[in-house]
Amino acid sequence: MTSTTTRAYPVPTDEQERLRSLADYGVIGxxxxPDLPSVVELAAYVCxxxxxxxxxxxxxxxxxxxxYGFEAGVCDRGDSMCAVSIVEAETVVVRDATLDPRFARNPFVTGEIDDVRFYASAHLRDRDGHVLGTLCVFDQRPHDLTPQQREGLDKLARMVMDVMDLHRHGQLLQEALDKVRRTTVELQRSNASLQHFAGQVSHDLKNPLTGVLGFVAMLAEIDTVVADPTAKxxxxxxxxxxxxxxxxxEDVLSHAALGGRPSFAxxxxxxxxxxxxxxxxxxxSAARATVDVGPLPVAHGDATQLRVLIQNLLSNALKFRRRDRDCRITVTGEETPDGWTIAVADNGIGIPAEDRPRVLEMFTRLRADVEGSGIGLATCQRIVEAHGATLVIDETPGGGTxxxxxxxxx
Incomplete structure (x- = not known):
């Protein structure tokens, strides 16, 4: 059924929202x-x-x-009987459309397109109440619907929306799966780049380090050095x-080869x-600091990452010391029923309570006068997350972090 004639039609008050919802379903075109033919056949049978x-x-x-009963097609909205029905408050049932002023001059009634007499349509409403269309039944002869038939038509209209919702959710799921696949490919590419980068950096660092080790080992064999306790x-x-x-x-290279996953032991x-x-x-020594290390437990984690964690915490404590008093840092730990806790406390400048969540973000620097990149605590946070651990920043009694x-x- 097709037509090119343009006629006026009523427009719902929620037209823009309705059209956006219709587009979101992605079913036109x-x-x-596959489930709709059975629903429309059942609608014809019920009515x-x-x-x-x-x-x-x-x-x-x-x-x-x-x-059902004819071949589906497309027509101009102005020719559509259902374009009128979607602005009605409830299901439309018309025994003889030639006697109804809403439809008597419609081309589907006058014979220009068809000779519809009986017509009934139930709204297809989305979850927000917007009417996207109708489930329509019709006949070329006058007809009536019993209350049970009308109720059945309404139920089948809701079933049509269920089919459309299922299709929409399937589309969203497919889009999510496609995104996961794209992300997986990108992660694989990123991991491959990381492994290559780690291998290159490892090679570049090992070369000068090999020289350092060789020269230090040679110094250790010189008699005058061996004889001097301080030099030795x-x-x-x-x-x-x-x-x-x-x-x-070597550990960093192995870590990168594993795709960045911690190696627990x-x-x-x-x-x-x-x-x-x-x-x-x-x-x-340069900070004239004192570092006291108390008894610490044997924990379960990635040794390389935990080394970086502790080194960053110590380095931060040294960097953000107060200049008006001696720097003092204590490292303590304890074993609890749920795990192991290690605490690094300093008597430095401290971190205001409102800034503590922010300092765990990458490239955050609270003090422009202190040299740094703003990645130390962010790195600590990533290590903590990789271990399923927790990191809490408090104030040290007497001042500090x-x-x-x-x-x-x-």
Whole structure:
């Protein structure tokens, strides 16, 4: 059924919202919905008529999604009987359309397109109440509907909307799956780039580090160095730090090869923290700081990431010290029924309570006069999240910052 004649038609007060909702369903111009033919056939059977159709009313046309008794098509909205029905308050039932002033001059009634006499249409309403079209039944002979038939037509109209909602949800699910697939591909590409980058960085760092280790080892064999206790102590510490750096490079490379996933194992936090203190000893001396490390438990986590966590917390404590008093940092820990807690407390400038959530964000810097990139605590937060742990920032009694990290049991 097609027509090119343009006629006036009533416009619902919610026309723009209705058209947006219709577009969201994405059924006009799409492949036929497989369940609708059975619904329209059932509508014709229930109402005892030879024809039934699902009509959707777009801005300018009537689109027949599924039809029974004739072939579905498209017509001008001005020719559509259902374009009139969608502005009515309830289901429309007309025994003889030639006697109804709303439809008597419609081309579907006058014979220009068809000779409809009996006509009934139930609204297709979305969840917000917008009428998108109708489930329509009609006959070329006058007809009536019993209350039960009218109720059945209304129920079948709601079933049409259920089919359309199911299609819409399927589309949204497919879009979500497509997005997941695209994200997965991008993550695979990103991980491959990360592995390549980590390998290149590892190679670039190992070359000069190999030279450092070689020269330090040569110094350790010189008699005058061996005979000087201070020189020997410095050489031993340099050799120890360089060796740990070598191992850390290897760990970072392995971490990248695993796609950034932590490698969990028992970690002696006491030994690990002492190694970090040794590694940052130059910064501790420059700040004339005191670092007290109390008894720390053996926890479950990724040793490489936890080393970075503690080193960042210590470095922050040194960086944000107060200049009017000696810098003092304490590292304490305890084992609890739920896991292990490690606390790094300083007597520095502190972090205002309102800024504590913000400092965990990347590139956040509260003090422009203190050198830094603003990624230290953000890195700590990422490590904490990777461990399923928690990080809490509090004020140290007497002034300063206390950071507590609680690692859960596996």
């Amino acid at each position: 799409a492949p036929p919905l 005892g008529v030879p024809n039934a159709v699902v009509n959707l009313i777009s801005a300018t046309q009537q689109h027949q999604l599924a039809a 102590r410095c050489i031993d510490r340099a050799l120890s730090s360089a060796t740990r750096m070598w191992r850390m490079i 028992p970690v002696d936090l006491g030994s690990l923290t002492q190694q970090v203190v040794d590694d940052v000893s130059a910064a501790i 206390t950071v507590r990290v609680t690692l859960p049991r596996p």
